[in-house]
Amino acid sequence: MKNIVDVLNEKIKEMKSPIVVGLDPVIGEIPNCYKEKYKNEADKFKAIGEILFDFNKDIIDAVYNIVPAVKPQNAFYEMYGSEGVKAFERTIKYAKSKGLIVIDDAKRNDIGNTGAVYAKGHLGTVDIGNNEEATAFNADFLTVSPYLGGDSLDPFVDECIKHNKGVFILVKTSNPSSGDIQDRVTESGEKIYEVVAKYIAKQTEKFETESGYCPIGAVVGATYPEQATELRKIMPKNIFLVPGYGAQGATAKDICNAFNEDGLGAVVNSSRGIIFAYKKKYDKETCTREQYMETVKVATELMKNDIVNALIAENKKI
Amino acid sequence: MKNIVDVLNEKIKEMKSPIVVGLDPVIGEIPNCYKEKYKNEADKFKAIGEILFDFNKDIIDAVYNIVPAVKPQNAFYEMYGSEGVKAFERTIKYAKSKGLIVIDDAKRNDIGNTGAVYAKGHLGTVDIGNNEEATAFNADFLTVSPYLGGDSLDPFVDECIKHNKGVFILVKTSNPSSGDIQDRVTESGEKIYEVVAKYIAKQTEKFETESGYCPIGAVVGATYPEQATELRKIMPKNIFLVPGYGAQGATAKDICNAFNEDGLGAVVNSSRGIIFAYKKKYDKETCTREQYMETVKVATELMKNDIVNALIAENKKI
Numbered sequence: 001m002k003n004i005v006d007v008l009n010e011k012i013k014e015m016k017s018p019i020v021v022g023l024d025p026v027i028g029e030i031p032n033c034y035k036e037k038y039k040n041e042a043d044k045f046k047a048i049g050e051i052l053f054d055f056n057k058d059i060i061d062a063v064y065n066i067v068p069a070v071k072p073q074n075a076f077y078e079m080y081g082s083e084g085v086k087a088f089e090r091t092i093k094y095a096k097s098k099g100l101i102v103i104d105d106a107k108r109n110d111i112g113n114t115g116a117v118y119a120k121g122h123l124g125t126v127d128i129g130n131n132e133e134a135t136a137f138n139a140d141f142l143t144v145s146p147y148l149g150g151d152s153l154d155p156f157v158d159e160c161i162k163h164n165k166g167v168f169i170l171v172k173t174s175n176p177s178s179g180d181i182q183d184r185v186t187e188s189g190e191k192i193y194e195v196v197a198k199y200i201a202k203q204t205e206k207f208e209t210e211s212g213y214c215p216i217g218a219v220v221g222a223t224y225p226e227q228a229t230e231l232r233k234i235m236p237k238n239i240f241l242v243p244g245y246g247a248q249g250a251t252a253k254d255i256c257n258a259f260n261e262d263g264l265g266a267v268v269n270s271s272r273g274i275i276f277a278y279k280k281k282y283d284k285e286t287c288t289r290e291q292y293m294e295t296v297k298v299a300t301e302l303m304k305n306d307i308v309n310a311l312i313a314e315n316k317k318i
Numbered sequence: 319m320k321n322i323v324d325v326l327n328e329k330i331k332e333m334k335s336p337i338v339v340g341l342d343p344v345i346g347e348i349p350n351c352y353k354e355k356y357k358n359e360a361d362k363f364k365a366i367g368e369i370l371f372d373f374n375k376d377i378i379d380a381v382y383n384i385v386p387a388v389k390p391q392n393a394f395y396e397m398y399g400s401e402g403v404k405a406f407e408r409t410i411k412y413a414k415s416k417g418l419i420v421i422d423d424a425k426r427n428d429i430g431n432t433g434a435v436y437a438k439g440h441l442g443t444v445d446i447g448n449n450e451e452a453t454a455f456n457a458d459f460l461t462v463s464p465y466l467g468g469d470s471l472d473p474f475v476d477e478c479i480k481h482n483k484g485v486f487i488l489v490k491t492s493n494p495s496s497g498d499i500q501d502r503v504t505e506s507g508e509k510i511y512e513v514v515a516k517y518i519a520k521q522t523e524k525f526e527t528e529s530g531y532c533p534i535g536a537v538v539g540a541t542y543p544e545q546a547t548e549l550r551k552i553m554p555k556n557i558f559l560v561p562g563y564g565a566q567g568a569t570a571k572d573i574c575n576a577f578n579e580d581g582l583g584a585v586v587n588s589s590r591g592i593i594f595a596y597k598k599k600y601d602k603e604t605c606t607r608e609q610y611m612e613t614v615k616v617a618t619e620l621m622k623n624d625i626v627n628a629l630i631a632e633n634k635k636i
Contacts, residue, residue, distance in 0.1 A: 024432070027447055035447070044446045045454070075432045079439030081407050081454040086400035109463070110425055111493035111561075114342070114393045121397030128362045129345055129353070136363070136399040145427070147465040148491050149498030173466050175429035180467030180517075181510060186502040192510065195499060243429075 003207065004140055004166050005215040005239060008101055009264055011068035016318050017304045018259070018311075020103060020241070021063050021296075022271025023072040023091060025052045029276055031287040034058075049083035052076075056091045058289055059275055062296040064098040066304060069140075071241075071269055074106035092139055103241065103267075104139030107170065109152050116155035118142075123156075123165040141166040143219060143241070146196045147181075157203055157216055166215030166239070171196050171231060174221025174244035193227065197234040204237050213265065214238050220258055222250030222268065228257040232265070240266040245303070246273030252310035263311055263318035274299045321525065322458055322484050323533040323557060326419055327582055329386035334636050335622045336577070336629075338421060338559070339381050339614075340589025341390040341409060343370045347594050349605040352376075367401035370394075374409045376607055377593055380614040382416040384622060387458075389559075389587055392424035410457055421559065421585075422457030425488065427470050434473035436460075441474075441483040459484040461537060461559070464514045465499075475521055475534055484533030484557070489514050489549060492539025492562035511545065515552040522555050531583065532556050538576055540568030540586065546575040550583070558584040563621070564591030570628035581629055581636035592617045 002010075012018050027048055034055045041047035060070060072095075077088035092102050108118040120126050122142045125133035144156050144167045156167045172182055172193045182193040190198075196218075203216035214237050220228050222244035231240070240258045244250040245268050258266040277299035278292050311317060320328075330336050345366055352373045359365035378388060390413075395406035410420050426436040438444050440460045443451035462474050462485045474485045490500055490511045500511040508516075514536075521534035532555050538546050540562035549558070558576045562568040563586050576584040595617035596610050629635060 028445055044450075044452060048446060073428075073432060075426075075428055075435040075439065078403075079435050079444045079454055081439070082400045082404035084439075084454075085396075085403045089399050107428055107463075108393075108425070110391070110393055111491055111496075114391060117393040117397050121393065121399070121402075126397045127346055128366060132362075134362060136397055136402075145425075145463050145465050147463050147488055147499055148493060149495030149500070151493055151495035170465055173429055175466060175469055177467030177469035178429075181465055181499075181513060182467070184502070184504040184510060184513065186504055192499060192502060195502065199498075 001164055003209040003215060004101070004164050005213045006210045008068055008239070009211040009213060011101065012264065012267070013318055015066065015068060016308055017067050018267050018307065018318065019067045019300065019304050020069045020071045020267045020269040021059065021067055021274050021300060022269045023056050023059060023070055024076045024271040024275065025055050026076065027051065029284070030055050031278065031282070031284050031292050033287060033289050033292070045080045045083040048080050049087040052084065052087040053090045057094055058293050059296050060095050060098055060100065062293040063300050064100050066297070066300050069101040069103055069267060070095050071103040071105050073271065074104065089137060092137055101140045103141040103143070103168070104137055105143045107143045107145045109145045109148055111148055111152055115148070115152045116159070119156045119159035124159045124163045141168060141217070143168045143170065145170050146199070150199060153199065157206065160215055161206060166217060168217040168219045168241040169196060169200055171200070171218040172220050172224055172227045174223045174248050178221065193231070194234060197231050200238050201235045211264070212237055217241060219243065222255045222258070223248055225254040225257045232258065232260065236260065242266050242268045246270045252306045255307060256310050256314040256316060259311060259316050261316055263316045268307055270303055274303065319482055321527040321533060322419070322482050323531045324528045326386055326557070327529045327531060329419065330582065330585070331636055333384065333386060334626055335385050336585050336625065336636065337385045337618065337622050338387045338389045338585045338587040339377065339385055339592050339618060340587050341374050341377060341388055342394045342589040342593065343373050344394065345369065347602070348373050349596065349602050349610050351605060351607050351610070361401070363398045363401040366398050367405040370402065370405040371408045375412055376611050377614050378413050378416055378418065380611040381618050382418050384615070384618050387419040387421055387585060388413050389421040389423050391589065392422065407455060410455055419458045421459040421461070421486070422455060423461045425461045425463045427463045427466055429466055429470055433466070433470045437474045437477035442477045442481045459486060459535070461486045461488065463488050464517070468517060471517065475524065478533055479524060484535060486535040486537045486559040487514060487518055489518065489536040490538050490542055490545045492541045492566055496539065511549070512552060515549050518556050519553045529582070530555055535559060537561065540573045540576070541566055543572040543575045550576065550578065554578065560584050560586045564588045570624045573625060574628050574632040574634060577629060577634050579634055581634045586625055588621055592621065
């Protein structure tokens with residue numbers, strides 16, 4: 001079986017598209033056309049779960065042949081409890097059925113045995129009794145937080161090896177305060193984000209892939225282009241998940257530093273800039289599903305071309 | 319309304335019990351008597367959700383008048399997808415109905431707006447459309463990860479102020495590799511865990527409580543008693559959630575350092591040592607619900623007495 005990182009790289013090359021569409025639905029911003037059908041549902045959380053899924057389904061249908069991957073952000077589903085989580089599960093399943101790679105953005109972790117439980121639930125298989133196992137979320141990649149140290153990260157790597165999955169470990173995040181901990185310089189002269197980056201780089205030894213890339217990746221915010229250059233050197237063969245394009249202010253040029261000379265090594269995410277692009281053209285009240293989907297498609301194409309053009313200008317053609 | 323930290327401290331004093339029972343159910347270790355009823359359920363995840371809830375309900379019934387709080391560990395529910403999360407929701411609701419304080423151990427966080435979404439879902443209220451809000455998990459406390467920095471933690475503090483809730487931010491965790499990041503000494507001479515501790519100590523200014531304690535607390539592993547002493551000094555008025563007693567090897571004496579002279583300031587968690595204590599006396603196949611509950615009660619009483627005796631010996635009587 002092809003390693004998931006090779007599948008991702010092939011799709012990126014075929015589509016000429018290192019783009020990830022973030023599925024971060026916000027009920028108050030979803031066009032009314034998605035809500036009509038469920039207006040008489042007494043269980044409001046159930047109704048919202050159905051709306052989130054229908055909304056995502058249209059986004060997926062609009063982008064599945066333009067981008068290699070989608071990234072549902074867990075918080076926006078979990079906020080509605082189990083009904084929201086059901087919409088999260090259905091979204092992952094539907095995206096995979098359309099051939100998309102799914103990055104489960106949940107930033108999970110815990111110590112020892114408990115971290116392993118998250119890894120099994122999100123990426124692997126879980127014990128359902130009588131020596132049987134089943135998949136729960138079955139995502140392709142999961143985002144993981146490193147504060148608890150190496151023995152909390154190892155079980156995620158093990159699960160990736162066992163089930164041909166990948167992770168993106170938080171290294172240098174895109175938010176203004178990311179430096180509070182991540183940029184601290186330690187006595188050895190390393191910054192904290194370098195400590196995490198070195199752990200990730202080391203995992204490359206455990207995988208043999210066709211493209212030479214490693215499915216243990218890093219989250220590197222587009223808002224910090226200088227750090228991206230530095231981190232690219234520490235982790236030459238790990239995939240970067242790059243948030244921060246568009247709504248958070250990073251430009252396509254900023255993002256190029258996250259890529260290698262072969263035009264690979266990174267995927268760039270945009271969420272609000274794509275899934276709420278419709279607001280520039282239509283009203284929430286009157287926008288139809290067809291109109292909505294068209295705006296998603298156009299915004300995704302524009303982003304893709306913007307990133308690819310910037311890569312060409314930097315001689316990093318895919 | 320009394321601040322949640324005052325409610326917690328009053329319960330601790332009334333019950334003479336700074337103990338938290340961790341609800342970390344593992345399907346393969348639950349006595350068969352909980353499984354019989356659901357053996358014909360075709361949806362295995364639904365069956366497991368029902369079993370986890372029944373199992374927790376008995377634990378809660380056994381301990382609600384001995385301890386002030388329970389701590390369901392989210393990973394053990396989420397691993398079964400939305401059906402597992404439904405059991406998590408039901409467990410929180412049932413525990414609160416019995417007067418227990420609920421610590422939602424999910425170690426969540428994300429940047430800016432998304433962190434706020436987790437805070438609303440776990441502790442506050444969420445938008446359900448038409449200008450209406452509803453609660454999702456409605457826990458009393460949530461555990462939170464600090465790697466993303468101050469602007470990721472602030473929304474949790476805001477939600478605590480708004481809804482009279484609390485958080486425990488990871489400072490020094492109980493696992494062997496916790497030092498990989500947390501113990502790193504920065505150029506300023508501070509360790510990373512001290513950087514986080516100082517953020518937490520500063521939040522005390524934002525709360526006025528009867529007991530003087532602050533509901534923005536810290537996770538401080540019992541396995542690191544020296545660091546607990548140091549952290550107690552940096553955060554004199556923040557509550558510590560102390561994992562690592564029992565199964566992870568810390569003794570009652572080790573744990574005393576996490577407490578102040580008034581015998582307050584910390585709650586000690588045990589999960590496996592209580593909920594799977596039955597194994598010392600009974601077989602999984604034949605243990606009845608009544609026998610199971612009795613072992614939970616006895617193990618909790620033993621732990622409570624062990625901790626309280628150690629506190630008395632250290633002159634830290636509650």
